[in-house]
Amino acid sequence: MKCSAWMISISLLLANGLFAQKVKLRAENLTANQVYVHNQRLQGESVVQVVKDSTVKEPDEPTFARVNAADFKEGVIEVKVLSRLLPTASPTDRGFIGLAFRINDNNSKFECIYIRPTNGRANDQLRRNHAIQYFSYPAYKFSRLRKESPEQYESYADMGLNEWIKMTIVVQGQTAKLFLNNNKQPSLIVNDLKHGADASGGIGLFVDVGTEGYFKDLHITALK
Numbered sequence: 265m266k267c268s269a270w271m272i273s274i275s276l277l278l279a280n281g282l283f284a285q286k287v288k289l290r291a292e293n294l295t296a297n298q299v300y301v302h303n304q305r306l307q308g309e310s311v312v313q314v315v316k317d318s319t320v321k322e323p324d325e326p327t328f329a330r331v332n333a334a335d336f337k338e339g340v341i342e343v344k345v346l347s348r349l350l351p352t353a354s355p356t357d358r359g360f361i362g363l364a365f366r367i368n369d370n371n372s373k374f375e376c377i378y379i380r381p382t383n384g385r386a387n388d389q390l391r392r393n394h395a396i397q398y399f400s401y402p403a404y405k406f407s408r409l410r411k412e413s414p415e416q417y418e419s420y421a422d423m424g425l426n427e428w429i430k431m432t433i434v435v436q437g438q439t440a441k442l443f444l445n446n447n448k449q450p451s452l453i454v455n456d457l458k459h460g461a462d463a464s465g466g467i468g469l470f471v472d473v474g475t476e477g478y479f480k481d482l483h484i485t486a487l488k
Contacts, residue, residue: 287331287482294329297371299471301329304478306346311480314471315350321473324405326371328364328468331482336365337464339486341433346478347381347471348426357474358382359425362397363433364468365440366459374401375457377433377442378470384423392420396442396451400458421451428480437461 287293289312291301298320304313316327347359362378376399383395398417399406409417421444423429432443434450438461441450457463467484471477 284483284485285334287334287484289479289482291329293332294469295332296329297468298325298327299329306478309480311346311478312469314469314477314479316471316473316475318352323360323407323472324376324399324401325472326364326367326374326401326468327472328367328470329479330367330371330466330468331484334467334484335464336435336467336484336486337462338435338437339484341365341435341467341485342430342481342483343469343479344428344430344481345379346426346428347379348476348478349382350474350476353474360470360472360475361477362470363431364401364470365433365435365465366457366463367466367468368463369465372402373459373463374465374468375440375459375463376401376470377431377440377452377454378472379421379423379429379431379444381423381425381427381429384421394418395420395423398440398452398454404458417452417454419452421447430481 291303298317300315302313314329345361347361358380364374364376367374383391396419430445434441438457440454442452444451469479
């Protein structure tokens with residue numbers, strides 16, 4: 265029987281011993297960094313809303329709600345995200361939402377994978393190809409990666425606004441794989457995380473400009 269990439273990644277991590285943690289997603293368990301965080305009821309569930317501080321104009325900045333007391337180097341991060349456009353969103357805003365990880369103590373270095381839900385079903389194929397994005401703060405934002413290594417750190421997946429999307433990021437050494445929903449194969453593979461294999465740190469719920477982001481069902485499975 266063939267094993268999926270997801271199953272192989274999990275099996276390798278289990279061999280090393282894991283510590284599983286379900287995080288109660290509440291605003292009081294998060295530290296806002298250049299974002300606004302609120303507890304909300306959405307579709308009958310308790311969720312967390314995260315919106316970028318509008319005074320932060322640059323993209324790919326440390327705009328996230330940091331999970332208190334979470335320390336992560338290798339393992340699996342799972343969360344469900346739902347993205348809407350704010351009334352103030354511009355035509356170029358894409359509903360940017362995702363996860364930051366290995367965030368250092370002062371939020372000046374981290375890795376991040378996020379999605380652009382409006383691109384997933386666009387009629388423009390180039391936009392579709394940019395539905396998923398990896399970047400590394402501060403030196404490797406999307407604009408630099410797109411210029412220097414086109415298509416390497418972006419990919420396509422079916423997705424849309426105002427729908428729950430499960431993001432699963434499997435991190436091992438210098439590699440990160442993103443799985444969406446219940447797909448058995450990764451939608452994005454990054455084999456050269458820019459801060460290296462030994463980086464570790466916090467986890468953040470990431471949003472960018474024009475996005476009204478919602479998060480629920482956060483699970484962190486980290487190496488002991």
